[in-house]
Amino acid sequence: MNESASAARTPGGPDPSTSRRILDATAEVLGRSGMSKLSLSEVALQAGVSRPTLYRWFSSKDELIEEFSRYEQELFDSGIARATAGLRGNERLDAALRFIVEFQSSYSGVRMVDIEPGQVLSRIALVLPVMRERLERMISGPDRAVAAATVTRVAVCHYIVRGEDADDFLAQLRHAAGLKPRTS
Structure with missing residues (x-):
């Protein structure tokens, strides 16, 4: 995660739900286009955010994909933890x-x-x-x-x-x- 993304997640910064919307949108876009054709413009459009907003959270396509991989694993892990609690x-x-x-x-x-x-x-x-x-x-x-x-x-x-x-x-x-x- 880049410094601006870390700063954006501090209190008083942008709403953390924006990051989740971007990551959820990434799943949708990946499901349609795949990783090699992943377009940050398409992710921003799917998430309902501007490209500058997307770039405040993720400075590059590689960073977005890296964070998405962590997010996807976290979704699975937290879901299974809730299901088995x-x-x-x-x-x-x-x-x-x-x-x-x-x-x-x-x-x-x-x-x-x-x-x-x-x-x-x-x-x-x-x-x-x-x-x-x-x-x-x-x-x-x-x-x-x-x-x-x-x-x-x-x-x-x-x-x-x-x-x-x-x-x-x-x-x-x-x-x-x-x-x-x-x-x-």
């Missing part, structure tokens, strides 16, 4: 799996895989070990490392080749994690 054992794991399905179903950034698969695959290579390690902490049993790796790969597969049925996706994640099928 106060839960233990299999309830916690199930809540995490449901969150993964919801996140992939609703987050506009997942469409980037259709536009720039190479960028997405390089990003997945970085995220895979982190996601696997976090899931492994939620899974019990002697095969938890294998189960966590399998859940992670099923989730990535659904990210890359989107299915139509969220319930089926969740059932696959539950099966990979070793959770018993839920009955209605």
Whole structure:
């Protein structure tokens, strides 16, 4: 984050929700255009801000993309933390799996895989070990490392080749994690 972006986030500076609007707009624009064709003008238009305002927050395209990557990870991490708060054992794991399905179903950034698969695959290579390690902490049993790796790969597969049925996706994640099928 550049100095002007840091200064802009201090009390009395621009509203921090502006930064979030810009980052949310970045997801939308990335989903339409991809990273290589990301236009700061298009991001500013999508966010409803002027280019000078965008530049007060992010001094360059590279800085915006770097901050967007952190923001995207923070969205996922905070969402999964909220979904699993106060839960233990299999309830916690199930809540995490449901969150993964919801996140992939609703987050506009997942469409980037259709536009720039190479960028997405390089990003997945970085995220895979982190996601696997976090899931492994939620899974019990002697095969938890294998189960966590399998859940992670099923989730990535659904990210890359989107299915139509969220319930089926969740059932696959539950099966990979070793959770018993839920009955209605």
